[in-house]
Amino acid sequence: MVKVYIVGVGLTKIGRFFDKGLRELFAEAAFKALDEIGNETVQALVIGNMTSSSLGEQDNLGALLADYAGLGKIPAFKVEAACGSGGVAVYTGYSLVASGMFDIVMVGGVEKETEYPTRIVSKALAQAADAEYELFHGISFTGLNALVMRMYMNEYNVSRDEMSIWPVLMHKNAVKNPYAQFRFEITKEQVAKSMMVADPIRLLDSSPIGDGAAALILASDKVAKKLTDTPIEVAGLGMATDHIYVAYRENILSFKATILAAKKAYETAKVCPKNIDVAEVHDAFTVLGFMNLEDLGFSERGKTPKLMDEGRFWPGDKPTVNPSGGLKARGHPVGATGVYQVAEVVMQLRGDFPGVNVGGDIGLAQSIGGLGTTVTVIILKR
Amino acid sequence: MSMKISVPRVWREIKAHYLLEATVCNKCGKIHYPPRPICDNCGNRNLFRRKLSGEGEVLTYTIQYIVLEGYREYAPIVFAIVKLKEGVKILAQLTDVEPENVKIGMRVKAVLRKICEDENIGLIKYGIKFKPV
Numbered sequence: 061m062v063k064v065y066i067v068g069v070g071l072t073k074i075g076r077f078f079d080k081g082l083r084e085l086f087a088e089a090a091f092k093a094l095d096e097i098g099n100e101t102v103q104a105l106v107i108g109n110m111t112s113s114s115l116g117e118q119d120n121l122g123a124l125l126a127d128y129a130g131l132g133k134i135p136a137f138k139v140e141a142a143c144g145s146g147g148v149a150v151y152t153g154y155s156l157v158a159s160g161m162f163d164i165v166m167v168g169g170v171e172k173e174t175e176y177p178t179r180i181v182s183k184a185l186a187q188a189a190d191a192e193y194e195l196f197h198g199i200s201f202t203g204l205n206a207l208v209m210r211m212y213m214n215e216y217n218v219s220r221d222e223m224s225i226w227p228v229l230m231h232k233n234a235v236k237n238p239y240a241q242f243r244f245e246i247t248k249e250q251v252a253k254s255m256m257v258a259d260p261i262r263l264l265d266s267s268p269i270g271d272g273a274a275a276l277i278l279a280s281d282k283v284a285k286k287l288t289d290t291p292i293e294v295a296g297l298g299m300a301t302d303h304i305y306v307a308y309r310e311n312i313l314s315f316k317a318t319i320l321a322a323k324k325a326y327e328t329a330k331v332c333p334k335n336i337d338v339a340e341v342h343d344a345f346t347v348l349g350f351m352n353l354e355d356l357g358f359s360e361r362g363k364t365p366k367l368m369d370e371g372r373f374w375p376g377d378k379p380t381v382n383p384s385g386g387l388k389a390r391g392h393p394v395g396a397t398g399v400y401q402v403a404e405v406v407m408q409l410r411g412d413f414p415g416v417n418v419g420g421d422i423g424l425a426q427s428i429g430g431l432g433t434t435v436t437v438i439i440l441k442r
Numbered sequence: 443m444s445m446k447i448s449v450p451r452v453w454r455e456i457k458a459h460y461l462l463e464a465t466v467c468n469k470c471g472k473i474h475y476p477p478r479p480i481c482d483n484c485g486n487r488n489l490f491r492r493k494l495s496g497e498g499e500v501l502t503y504t505i506q507y508i509v510l511e512g513y514r515e516y517a518p519i520v521f522a523i524v525k526l527k528e529g530v531k532i533l534a535q536l537t538d539v540e541p542e543n544v545k546i547g548m549r550v551k552a553v554l555r556k557i558c559e560d561e562n563i564g565l566i567k568y569g570i571k572f573k574p575v
Contacts, residue, residue: 179511186510192455193476197534197569198513198558199506199521206504207523207533214502214546259505259541305476307523307531312502 061158065284065291066440068096068277069403074241074270074391076174082109082116083128085273086170090129093166093275097287102277103162105136108149108169109395112138114184116172125168142188143344144429145169146274146398147436151299153278163280164287169396170273181269185394188430190304202266202345204306204431206258209347212313213260216362220260224251225369226346227264227388233375234385237415239400241270241391265346267386272393274400292406295422296329296439298322304433315432318355325424325437326357333357336379336439337420338408340401342428343386352426353381356437375416379424383408383416398427402438409442447558447565459569460554462496464530465489475530496552496570498526505541512558520544524572538573549575 070092072085080088086107094102105126112118122136141148146169153167173181186201194204213223228248234240246264254264277287284291300320303309309316326332333356341356343349350364358379359367367373373381384390384404387397405423407413425438457463458477465474467481468488475494480487503522513519520536522544536544537555550572557569 178508179514182508183511190476192451193458194533196459196557196567197521198510198516198519199533200508200510202508203504203506203519203521206506207502207521210504210546211502255507257506257508259507261504303482305533307533308475312523 062160063281064154064157064294065279066406067279067284067287067291068093069406070275071239072273073239074272077271082172086125087129089273089275093277102164102166104165106149106153106167107138108145109138110145111184141429141434143394144427144434145395147427151436157278157280163283165278167276169399171393171396172271173269174271203258205345206261212347218365221248222365223346224248226349230386230388233383233416234389237385240385242389267344267388267392270391270393272396274396274403290410292409293441295441296325298324299436301434306431315355317435321435321437322356325439329439336424339379339381339424341426380418401425405440447560447567462494463491466492473530495527498524500548501525503544535571537571551575
């Protein structure tokens with residue numbers, strides 16, 4: 061297989077933008093990424109997106125965005141895996157270059173969520189679950205995660221305040237990130253008093269609804285060095301899926317798909333968890349952050365909240381977790397999030413991330429679609 | 443926005459939803475709910491249908507305050523994963539219980555109840571909920 065490098069990245073700030081739709085958001089990120097490679101021609105476009113169809117009444121997204129951003133009449137298509145669409149788009153774009161089919165491919169992620177009332181956006185997001193057997197009963201995506209959070213706290217005897225260290229640290233990290241949706245600190249008291257969404261998940265346990273777009277340029281080893289002085293290698297990647305009906309799984313407190321995807325990624329990159337300097341993980345809700353660190357091999361089951369409270373995973377630790385602020389505070393523009401994570405890790409390794417920058421040689425990005433249903437793990441090397 | 447309840451869509455899953463019918467592998471005995479056409483344990487495609495007991499206990503639950511479009515009149519809604527006597531786990535609403543009285547380990551049984559109603563044409567969607575025993 062051809063070696064694949066990331067040679068350009070571009071991000072928009074995440075937030076509520078009345079003046080920007082799917083196309084405007086994408087073009088902004090795409091132009092920034094193209095500027096990094098001197099506007100070289102890209103040969104194909106892969107887009108990660110979840111709700112363009114359900115909320116934006118827009119299908120055929122690949123063609124629309126390639127056309128609007130002036131990429132020409134190239135092959136362009138959307139991949140969808142709910143909130144994990146971005147990671148799967150990177151996985152797909154990697155395959156197009158690794159196979160030798162193309163030398164330069166753009167991977168984009170874009171989401172436009174803020175135009176409708178929360179209950180309508182929540183319905184679109186709940187489509188990540190099993191429509192006939194989960195959504196059928198009226199449960200929201202937050203509700204599904206709340207079932208897991210209660211079980212985690214009960215099983216490992218973790219208190220509300222112990223769980224709250226996750227959103228507190230994420231908000232702290234995001235303060236310096238110019239792309240983040242929330243750039244202010246919060247306290248454990250504020251988390252405990254925030255609105256109850258689906259008991260025990262409170263508003264400040266939840267990633268926000270936001271608009272945003274991210275773009276990456278992937279290049280083969282043949283051309284990477286000509287496009288940038290600082291190519292970052294996609295050293296390993298893995299992807300796996302699990303039973304979509306969460307109750308069917310034997311163990312609800314661990315995502316098999318993360319374990320399988322991580323195993324494959326670590327093997328292909330020839331590294332192990334202790335080699336990772338910086339990680340961006342999919343903390344759509346507080347409990348997921350902790351579970352992910354346990355499934356990725358960074359921490360022991362049930363002990364992560366306490367370890368984080370004692371300073372583990374903070375900036376400067378190995379691995380530093382979510383220096384961007386994570387889904388919680390950087391924001392979670394659903395299908396774009398997985399692309400944001402990879403772009404952020406690239407900038408960490410290049411040393412030019414404009415927020416909390418911890419540097420390092422090896423980074424990891426984990427993206428999840430549904431409740432642990434589709435997972436990608438991507439390992440990058442300087 | 444209407445609920446867009448489709449009659450055939452609900453009808454074709456009716457035995458699983460109303461009667462809690464699962465499929466059982468006739469080789470290794472694994473019970474599958476929701477029903478599936480192939481055993482994920484041994485790969486056998488020869489499965490038969492069996493009605494589940496509907497009796498079990500609450501493994502975990504949530505009280506959902508922010509509900510989806512079409513469910514506002516029912517809020518807050520209690521959802522649970524119930525582990526049945528047969529070992530099968532099922533996601534459903536809890537009913538006939540005050541949210542503050544729900545406990546992990548609580549014994550429950552399945553009953554047929556209204557899930558929601560189409561806002562425009564009044565079609566009603568039914569399904570299984572669990573109530574305390």
